[in-house]
Amino acid sequence: MSPPHADQPADASLLPQELDEAARAQQVSREALLLAIEAAEVGTWDLDLRTQVLTWPPRTKAMFGISPEVPCSMADFHAGLHPDDREATAAAFDSAIDPARRATYDVEYRTIGKEDGRVRWVAAKGRGVFDAQGRCVRALGTAIDITSHRAAASRQAFLLAFVDALRPLADPRAIMEAAVRLLRQYLGASRVGYAAIREDEKSVLLEIDAVEGVASLAGPYPLHTFGDGNIALLKQGRTATFEDASTVPENVQAHLERMQIRGQIAVPFLKDGRLRATLYVNQATPRIWLPEEVATVEDVASRTWDALERARAEQALREESRALETLNHTGALLAAELDLDKLVQRVIDACRELTGAQFGAFFYNVLDAAGESYMLYALSGVPRESFAGMPMPRATVLFGTTFRGEAVIRSADITQDPRYGHNAPHAGMPVGHLPVRSYLALPVVTRTGEVIGGMFFGHPGADVFTPRAERIAVGMASQAAIAIDNARLFQAAQRAQEGLQQRVQERTGELERAHEQLRQSQKMEAVGQLTGGIAHDFNNLLQGITGSLEVVRRRIAAGRTEDLQRFIDGAIQSARRAAALTHRLLAFSRRQPLAPKAVRANPLVQSMEELLRRTLGERIGLELQLQPELWPTRCDANQLESAILNLCINARDAMPDGGQLTIATRNTRIEAAEAAGREDLSPGEYICLRVADTGTGMSADVLAHAFDPFFTTKPIGQGTGLGLSMIYGFARQSEGHVRIDSEPAAGTTVSLYLPRHLGQAEHDEHPPAVEAQAPLQAGKTVLVIEDEEVVRSLIVEALRELGWRALEAADGPSGLAILQSAQAIDLLVTDVGLPGLNGRQVADAARLQRPELPVLFMTGYAENTVQSEGFLEPGMALLTKPFTMDDLAARLRAMVDGA
Structure with missing residues (x-):
């Protein structure tokens, strides 16, 4: 075959092959284009204008919030457009399909997801396809989701504007206000706020917030209100978020519902490894937080912390400069001014200004004519008339610490402070006092240690006084002390130099x-x-009780009732010995309830003389050397008798071959120099009761351990080693002191110092014993409140046998409910340590309605409650457990007769 001529057509058999290759090339090109589009995350759109059929691939459907398998139409396109963008988008499309303009379709618009409701930004481009007659028969193009790009640009613009807004601000509160306001507006949130963790790390102060459609939450809250899980994340430095409050623990949901919080972002601020503050965003409805939104809040928080730290540092520098200037100025005035009134007033005024207090006062550590309240010297920030109708401070838990010079008190909120909220029914300050929440008090102490007085500052708001304010106040207190004690300080400086x-x-x-x-x-x-762990003696005594009762039980079960009294008496005797041991343990641990009263020691010693002579025996002589006109003292007379008897028994045991025992009394005064460095001894006037023997004496080693509990030199079984410990505890509990002087073979002298009482001694009243079976004015009604069922049942049964009508309650609240009812009640018998409300709280509440109600308190011991003076008011008495029914009847008779 010859090749064809150039003008001859190609072999027809080659055309199909060439067409197939062209088709394959076109398919490969199409697949490459689709792959490139997919890799570029580009969506496409194709609209047949003749049939109005719209073709969207899955990526384009996703831009309108539509699932891949859901068919779409132009109606979906129009419905998905944001209302604000529909007009501009329609105009651009019309220009693209207009035969006269044939413009490129290039537009950015927002969509609202059909299925998820999310707002997205889309950039769309395309062109119209026109036929031979110039009609647009088709429009197609691309679409790209630019939401992230737009969000990033918007976020960047917001952050730049945010920083610009904060830059000129120097006041920390102004910075917080601007930050929460701008962030709330940007996010469209319900509430944005700033919260500071308080010093106790158990509560949080929501300092400021910006709100829209919800209430402000500004104020203090317990930290656990916001969920332990969220707080744990924040303490780790991690952002805590939730989109729907229904996903948080149920115990937190109720708090969040009251606060109108359904969605939240909280960003922590940690300093020195501790959570110090949070920036939080609240939504009143569930909200899906986008990653870029969380990132924005974190960026804002970081910039806010930086701005706050800068502003606070600058503010602290300004305040330090102003404080230094004020301190220097005040110091110059103190050096030049000799008028003490003006000096103290200037100190109080300057300190009030520098600490941020609303009012301040200086009280002299001098009691008034009644011996109760301290003297007001200077006021600042409030006229003196404001104090005219309110009580002056007394040595209470709140004020006494300052006037005794024990410590500086700084409370963020005195109304919530568990250390000082004892002014029932109000917490914090006494009734009628100026409104105080933030509280700062410090003693004014000279270099010699004398507490001249106290400086007190208050503010009606919480969290006002900072550690810096405390330091400034301490410095000002030192300046006040310098002004008042200038001469003594000069002398002290000379002595120090020499x-x-x-x-x-x-x-x-x-x-x-x-x-x-x-x-x-x-x-x-x-x-x-x-x-409490002294088990040996108690186990022996308990064996005597349980063993005797077991024998009685078995004999009764066997019908053998003869000779039961011997075992019953044995159980009672063991119980009484256990009670005596308990009282001795409480005495040396200084927890035994005392009944202090004014006592004259001389008549008490004289009344014991016959008992002591019988105790000492014929081989030991007894001599009393009692100083006439001995001052009265204030103590528990029974415990004083017990102490004297213990000392005499110890002296007797130290003189096995006989000897001489002398009991002497005298008035004495302990000077400050003698008391210096002794925590257990205070200067002042005392009576001294001295017990001296001519016995074997003590070595230095024995003397060093004489007051140690359970220390004894006696053989096993002849002493517990509690005697001197009990006397030591009694002396300290009575605000006194005990001293031992002894040498081997030279005898021992024990000196008991008890403080002088300036009042008159009380008459010794011993109410006559009352027979347990004697009726007590039948028809009277008594309420018994006791949480131990066995004890309560015994008391109720005993009262009923005595002819009384008895009501009973197992705790304070139920007892108080009876007292507040119309039920007639003639006397209240209550345990001190009760669940819910203690006995004294119940009695105080009851006396609001029944002011003349007699009250008998019962206690084993109730820590320091029953030991404090003033615990028993008129018409109140105290009965120490364990007691017999005869003891109970006697005490009730005395109270009824005295009512």
């Missing part, structure tokens, strides 16, 4: 003695807390 080395040596010795006293005090306290 004998610096001697003072260093003395200080070293004082420090060593203080350490030794501290170790001794800690040892005594530790042993006092462990006395």
Whole structure:
């Protein structure tokens, strides 16, 4: 075959092959184009204008919030457009399909997802396809989801504007206000706020918030209100979010519902490893937080922390400069001004200004004519007339700490402070006081240690006084002390310059003695807390009780009722011995309830003389050396008798071959120099009761351990080692002191110091014993409140046998409900330590309605409650457990007769 000529057509058999290759090439090109479009995350659209059929691939459907398998039409396109963008999008499309303009379709618009409701930004491009007659028969193009790009641009613009808005602000509160306002507007949130964690790390103060359609939450809240899980995340430095409050623990949902919080973002601020604050975003309805929204809140929080730290540092610098200027100015005035009134007033005014207090006062540590309240000296921020109708401070838990010079008190909220909220029925300050929540009080103490008075500052808001304010106030207090005690300070400086080395040596010795006293005090306290574990003696006594009762039970079960009294008496005797041991344990641990009253020691000793002579025996002589006109003292007379008897028994045991025992009394005064460095001894006037023997005496080692509980030199079974510990506890509980002087073979002298009482001694009243079976004015009604069912049942049964009508309650609230009813009640018998409300709280509440109601308190011991003076008011009495029914009847008779 010859090749064809050029003008001849190609072989017809080659055309199909060429067409197939062209088709394959076109398919490959199409697949490559689709792959490129897919890789570029580009969607396409194709509209047949003749049939109005719209073709969207899955990626384009996703831009309108439509699932891949759901068919679409132009109606979906129009419905999915954001209302604000429909007009501009329609105009661009019309220009693209207009035969005259044939413009490129290039537009950005927002869509609202059909299925998910999300708003997205889309950039669409395309062109119209026109036929030979110039009509647009088709329009097609691409679409790209630019939501992230637009969000990033918007976020960047917002952050730049945010920083610009915060930059000129210097006040921390203004920074917080601007930050929460701008962030709320940007996110369209219901509430944005700033919260500071308070010093106790158990509560949070929502300082400021910006709201729309919800209430402000500004104020203090317990930290757990916002969920332990969220708080744990924040403490780890992690952002805590939830989209629907229904997903959080149920115990938190109720709090969130009251706060109108359904969705939340909270970003923590940590400093020195501790959670200090949070920036939070609240939504009143469930909300899906986009990652870029969370990132924006975190960025805003970071920029806000930086701005706040900068502003606070600058503010602190300004305040420090102003404080230094004020302190220097005040110091110059103190050096030049000799008028004490003006000096103190200037100190109080300056301190009030620098601490941020609303009012301040200086009280002299001098009691008024009635011996109750401290003297007001200077006021600031409030006229003196404001104090005219309110009580002056007394040595209560709140004020006494300052006037005794014990410590500085700074409370973020005195109304919520568990240390001082004891002014029932109100917490914090007494009724009628100026409105105080933030509270700062500090003693004014000279270099000699004298507490001249106290400076007190208050503010009706919470969290006002900072550690810096406290430091400034302490410095100002020192300035006040300098002004008042200038002459003594000058003399002290001269003495310090002359004998610096001697003072260093003395200080070293004082420090060593203080350490030794501290170790001794800690040892005594530790042993006092462990006395509950003295099992040996108690187990023996309990064996006597349980064993005797077991024998009685078995004999009754066997019908053998003869000779039961012997075992019953044995059980009662063991119980009484156990009670006596309990009282001795409580005495040396200083937890035994006392009944202090004014006592004259001389008549008390004289009344014991016959008993003591019988106790000592014929081989030991007894001599009383009692100083006439001995001052009265205030203590528990029964415990004083017990202490004297214990000392005499110890002296008798130390003189097995006989000897001489002398009991002497005298008035004495302990000077400040003698009491210096002694925690257990205060200067003042005392009576001294001295018991001296001519016995074997003590070695230095024995003397060093004489007051140690359970320490004894007696043979096993002849002493528990609690006698001197009990006397030591009684003396300390009575605000006194005990001292032992002894040497081997030279006898022992024990000196008991009890403080002088300036009032008159009370007459010793011993109510006559009452027979347990004697009726007590039948028809009277008594309410018994006791949480131990067995004890309550015994008391109720005993009262009914005595002819009384008895009502009973198992705890304070139920007892108070009876007292507040119309039920006639002639007397209240209540345990001190009750669940819910203690006995004294019940009695106080009851006396609001029944002011003359007699009250008998019962206690084993109730910590320090029943030991404090003033616990028993008129018409109140105290009965110590365990007691017999005869004891109960006697006490009730005395109260009824005295009513």
